[in-house]
Amino acid sequence: MNNKTVKRALVASIAAAGVLATAACSSTPAATGSAGGGTSTADWTKKGPITYAQGKDTSGNLKSEIDEWNAANPNEKVTLVELSDSADQQRDAMVQRATAKSGEFSVISMDVVWTAEFAANQWVEELPADKFPLTSMLSSAVDSVTYFNKVYGYPSTSDGALLYFRKDLLDAKGLQVPKTWAEMKAVCDAVLPEQSGMSCYAGQFQKYEGLTVNVSEAINSAGGEVLTAAGTPAVNTPAAVSGVQWLVDGFESGMIPKEAITYKEEESRQAFQDGKLLFLRNWPYVYQLAEKTDGSSQVAGKFAVAPLPGKDGPGVSTLGGHNMAISKFADNKGTAMEFIKWMNTQEHQKRRLETSSLAPTVESLYSDTSLQAEFPYLKDLGDSIATAKPRPKAVKYADVTLAIQDASYATLQGQKTAQVAFDELQTKLTELVK
Numbered sequence: 001m002n003n004k005t006v007k008r009a010l011v012a013s014i015a016a017a018g019v020l021a022t023a024a025c026s027s028t029p030a031a032t033g034s035a036g037g038g039t040s041t042a043d044w045t046k047k048g049p050i051t052y053a054q055g056k057d058t059s060g061n062l063k064s065e066i067d068e069w070n071a072a073n074p075n076e077k078v079t080l081v082e083l084s085d086s087a088d089q090q091r092d093a094m095v096q097r098a099t100a101k102s103g104e105f106s107v108i109s110m111d112v113v114w115t116a117e118f119a120a121n122q123w124v125e126e127l128p129a130d131k132f133p134l135t136s137m138l139s140s141a142v143d144s145v146t147y148f149n150k151v152y153g154y155p156s157t158s159d160g161a162l163l164y165f166r167k168d169l170l171d172a173k174g175l176q177v178p179k180t181w182a183e184m185k186a187v188c189d190a191v192l193p194e195q196s197g198m199s200c201y202a203g204q205f206q207k208y209e210g211l212t213v214n215v216s217e218a219i220n221s222a223g224g225e226v227l228t229a230a231g232t233p234a235v236n237t238p239a240a241v242s243g244v245q246w247l248v249d250g251f252e253s254g255m256i257p258k259e260a261i262t263y264k265e266e267e268s269r270q271a272f273q274d275g276k277l278l279f280l281r282n283w284p285y286v287y288q289l290a291e292k293t294d295g296s297s298q299v300a301g302k303f304a305v306a307p308l309p310g311k312d313g314p315g316v317s318t319l320g321g322h323n324m325a326i327s328k329f330a331d332n333k334g335t336a337m338e339f340i341k342w343m344n345t346q347e348h349q350k351r352r353l354e355t356s357s358l359a360p361t362v363e364s365l366y367s368d369t370s371l372q373a374e375f376p377y378l379k380d381l382g383d384s385i386a387t388a389k390p391r392p393k394a395v396k397y398a399d400v401t402l403a404i405q406d407a408s409y410a411t412l413q414g415q416k417t418a419q420v421a422f423d424e425l426q427t428k429l430t431e432l433v434k
Contacts, residue, residue, distance in 0.1 A: 042125050042326070042333045043333060043334070044128075044131060044333055044334050044337055045334050046331065046332050046333055046334045046335075047075070047076050047332055047334045047335045048075070048076060048331065048332035048335055049076065049077050049078075049079065049332065049335075050076070050077075050078055050079070050106035050107060050330065050331075050332050050335050050336050050339065051078070051079045051080075051081055051104065051105055051106050051107070052066070052078050052079070052080055052081065052105075052106065052107045052108075052109075052339070053081040053082075053083055053093070053094065053105040053107070053108050053109065054080075054081075054082065054083065054090070054108070054109030054322070055082070055083050055084065055085055055086075055087065055090045055109065056082050056083065056084065056085040057080075057082060058085065058266070058285060058289065059285065059288070059289075059352075059355065059356035059357075059358070061351075061352070061355045061356050062080065063080065065343065065348065065351075066078050066080050069339060069342060069343075073335075076332070076335040076338075076339075078107075078339055081105065085264070085265065085266050086208055086209075086264060087111055087208065087209040087210070088208045088209050090109075090111070091111070091114060091398070093105075094108050094110075094118075094123075095123075097327070097329075098118070098121070098123035098124075098327065098328070098329070099123075101329045102329060103327055103329040103330040103331055105327055105330070106326065106327055106330035106331070106332065106333075106335075106336050107324055107325070107326055107327070107330070107336050107339060107340060108124070108324070108325050108327065109156065109322045109323075109324060110124070110153050110322060110323050110324070110325045111209070111321075111322055112144040112319060112320065112321045112322065112323060112390070112391075113209075113390075113391045113392075113393075113397055113401070114397065115144060115145055115146070115147050115152055115153060115323070115393070116147050116393050116394055116395050116397060117394075117395055117396070117397050117398060118152065118325065119147040119148075119150070119152040120147070120395040122328055123327070123328055124152050124153065124325040124326060124327060124328055125152070125325070125326040125327070125328055125333065126150050126151065126152055127145075127151045127152065127153070127154065127326070129151065131337060132151065132154055132337070132340075132341070134151065134154075134155070136346075136362055136363055136364060137155045137361050137362060137363060138155070138158060138361050138362075138363050138366075138385065140158065140319060140385060140388055140390070141155035141158055141321065141323075141361035142155065143390070144319070144321065144323060144390070145323045145325075147393075152325060153323030153324060153325040154323060154324045154325070154340045154341070154344055155321075155323050155344070155361035156321070156322050156323055156324045156343070156344055156361060157321045157322050157349075157352070157358045157359060157360070157361065158319070158320070158321040158359045158360070158361050158385045158388075159283050159284065159319070159320030159321045159358075159359055159385075160283075160284070160317040160319070160320065160359070160385050160388055161213075161217060161281055161282065161283060161308055161317040161318065161320070162281075162282065162283070162284060162286075162287075162305040162306070162307075162308070163177075163279060163280070163281060163305065163306045163307060163308050163309065164272055164279070164280040164281075164282060164286060164287075164290070164303055164304075164305055165177060165278065165279050165280075165303060165304060165305070165306060166191075166278050166279075166299065166302060166303055167302060167303055167304040168302040168303075169191050169195065169278065169302075170187065170191070173190055173191055175187050175190060175191070177304075177306045178279075178309050179307070179309055179310075179313055179314055180309050180310060180311065180312060180313060181246055181309055181310065181311055183309065184200070184201060184279060184309050185200070185255060187278070188200035188201070188255060188278055188279070191278055192278065195278070197275075197276060198275065198276055198277065198278055199254070199255075199256070199257040199260075199276060199277055199278070200250075200254075200255040200256070200277075200278055200279060201250065201255055201256055201277065201278070201279040201280070201281075202256055202257060202260040202263055202268050202271060202272075202277050202279075202280055202281070203217075203260070203263070203268065203280070203281035203282070204263050204264050204265055204268055204281075204282075205247075205256075205260050205261050205262075205263055205412060206261070206262050206263055206264050206267075207405050207406075207409045208264060208405070209401060209405075210264050210265060211404075211405050211408050211409065212391065212401045212404045212405055212408075213318045213320070213391070214247075214281065215243075215244060215247070215404060215408045216318050216389075216391060216404075217281070217308065217315060217316055217317060217318050218243035218244060218246055218247050219235065219239075219240045219243040219244065220243070220315075220316035220318075220389055221243060221308060221309070221310035221311060221315035221316045222239050222240065222242045222243030222246065222310065222311040223239040223243075223311065223312070224237055224239035224240030224241075224242070224243055225237075225239075225240065226240075226391075226392065226404075227392050227429075227433070231392075231433060232430075233425075233426050233429035233430050233433065234426075235404075235407075235422045235425050235426050235429065236419070236422045236423045236425070236426040240422065241418050241419050241422055242311065243311065244408065244411060244418040244421075244422060245418045246311070247408075247411075247412060248411055248412060248414075248418055251412055252414075257276075257277075259271075261412060261413070265282060265283065265286075268280055268281075268282055269282055269286045269289065269290070272286070272290065272299065272303075273289070273290050273296065273297040273298060273299055274298055275298040275299060281308060283320060284357045284358070284359060285356060285357050285358065286357075287305065287357045288355075288356060288357045290303060316389055317388055317389065318388070318389055318390075318391060319385070319388035319389060319390045319391070320388075321359070321361070324340045324343065324344065326340070344361070344362070345362075346362045346364060346365060349361065349362045349365060350362075350365055350371070353365070359385055392433065394432065394433055396432050396433075399432050400429060400432050400433065403425055403428045403429060403432065404425065404429075406425075407421040407422055407424065407425040408421075
């Protein structure tokens, strides 16, 4: 499969997926809280060296981008700090610096769900509209950086989940890509008896942010909601509990391998690339890595992507992605501003789509006719991400996601029934999102 075919297949599969649920985006948070500190008093003229902190760069392309900036700006060099590949550990490292009022990290890559917390605690700068125009960005991306109608980050990447599957094995049996959970199990029952050491399905079920994402997708894909449109928790409804129960049943039946309780993104990606999974739920970044022909992947040329399956039809993805924000305590904020804007030009976001399978936030990239010739479904991809289902906007998001993780992990390990655990979760979330 050549490079253009890979890119077309990726975008076509993502766009054709329709995996992202419609969500009503607003510029105010679901939870109440005080606005984040008023008008920025940052000195946007101060220039000099800065640091940029983000999670581990699994694409291998980030260093070359920063080298390019440093070559053109020798007096304003950027030092890259790579944090853990765990979202929770990334947040912990950033919060530790912020609470200590340390400017060690000048610019941070902020998960889309951290905006309310970081803004309310005045850990990141409010970005003035005249210096950070957002009119070119996807509406869902703009919503993800907005808190009480003020902007606290610059949209960098968006994301939506995909179902990776072994196309070669399905084709050999004449089987169609499943659209429902029952269909996926039927495909596994037909294929796995002849595939020693292979399991049916996995996502990310370690007790961290990925568990919140996966459980939210299961709930939404069963017709339930974590929060209603009015911001009220609804995790103990019959629909929501049925989504969680599907995961519980998967572990109990062996459809999901026991070791998947330890999987984060990278562990699950490696399992799929090693030929241990027939189906995998993960983000678009996996595509390029799984296609490598350097011996690191056993499935290159053998897999494809599709929409997430759901209870009665196509499933629902959680909105993912990252935004670049400037620490309230950083020095040289003028350089930080220029670096962020440079990193997220149309040209650079296009490059990251092509080299790293990272979905852009610049809306024009999805409607550019020359790009559409190369990526036929690019506009559909943009439309899908623009209507993705977000996680709760809550100042106490760290507590919200921990509560979801506690309930989910206990349920998946068989310590509590889904109904009991999520009745308790309903009570906790009701208090946390007041």
